[in-house]
């Protein structure tokens with residue numbers, strides 16, 4: 001027995017030989033060589049232990065060893081930030097990266113990332129330029145604002161705005177609008193950090209113009225702040241003060257010019273009321289008299305993560321020259337993506353077609369049903385042991401936008417005798433291109449709104465594997 005093991009161990013391939021083998025040689029070129037060598041050593045050690053313990057009676061083929069090495073390297077060295085398929089039907093899924101960029105935006109990012117650019121260079125004059133210029137013209141043209149600026153996200157925009165315009169002064173805000181957006185962003189806390197003082201007025205459900213008027217203290221007042229309650233709604237016996245009313249209050253005082261700041265969150269550019277999304281648009285906010293409007297780049301705008309600031313030039317200029325502006329500035333890839341996104345908005349029909357977020361939100365029930373039927377047909381063929389059905393479902397905008405809006409969607413549901421939806425969901429997440437789906441009522445739901453047709457093949461492959469699963473064996 002012992003002798004046989006010794007013999008096997010002697011036959012184990014040498015590391016150097018393995019590295020020269022056709023099954024691994026290419027792999028050492030596409031992966032860091034050191035990583036491949038270390039993993040190969042681990043795999044051979046593992047096989048050696050198995051032989052010594054008597055768990056292995058043959059030397060594995062070189063091909064098998066190479067396969068083990070590749071699998072381990074991929075598992076351990078694979079990218080941490082990876083693409084996934086979003087089958088949840090939540091368009092702006094915060095955990096899945098919010099907005100997908102348009103083709104044009106993706107191409108612009110690639111170019112900005114891989115090549116030199118005129119980021120801070122004026123090509124015509126041959127001298128230093130400003131990174132703000134690239135998108136400012138276009139944003140002004142599309143929104144009609146006097147000035148614009150872009151920072152890292154809307155939270156940064158709010159912070160910078162309060163600090164630049166109201167530091168050391170009171171900022172009057174409704175008690176119904178002291179929003180928390182995902183854990184660390186809370187209006188009262190941002191306010192404190194910015195050095196402005198929050199002056200809450202009204203009640204949770206009702207705030208009136210008179211409440212603001214009473215709180216207005218001339219010199220002491222730094223700004224009127226309105227925050228769009230983008231991720232919740234107060235319903236019932238309610239009243240809120242509109243931008244128009246705040247602008248009128250501002251205009252009552254000729255002596256003090258107090259800016260009306262509007263933190264809009266979603267940054268909707270085109271009217272989506274046809275889909276039941278009654279969010280205010282950016283241009284409406286300006287028209288109603290807001291002095292500064294702040295919104296996210298990666299919510300309903302459908303662009304990269306950033307915070308867009310638009311409004312009166314004097315206020316935006318004060319933000320641009322604030323020392324913190326540097327700490328919040330965006331990189332060239334963000335600017336490239338944002339410019340390309342705004343480019344599409346020059347033609348609203350085009351924006352609906354080209355910007356994935358808008359396309360997904362406005363997709364009609366008929367189209368979604370057709371898409372679901374197509375996926376359903378493909379899956380039924382790939383996995384005859386499972387039962388696939390097209391069923392209506394309720395999708396969401398997500399990203400803390402339009403919380404009450406339920407979009408009428410369609411899903412392919414998966415069920416079957418002994419089928420285990422939870423286990424199926426886990427298996428989908430383990431795919432090379434992970435698929436994120438939902439489980440409800442003992443079925444697995446794949447909402448097609450957020451799935452591209454080009455992604456069907458991955459789902460098909462995943463289910464053809466699940467076709468073999470024996471669901472009873474837990």
Ligand SMILES: *Cc1c(COP(=O)(O)O)cnc(C)c1O
Pocket residue numbers: 153154155156158179181185227228229230231263264265266295296297306307400
């Ligand atoms: C989402 C949101 C923010 C934060 O925006 P980020 O871009 O995620 O930083 C701030 N204010 C409101 C009203 C929002 O809806």
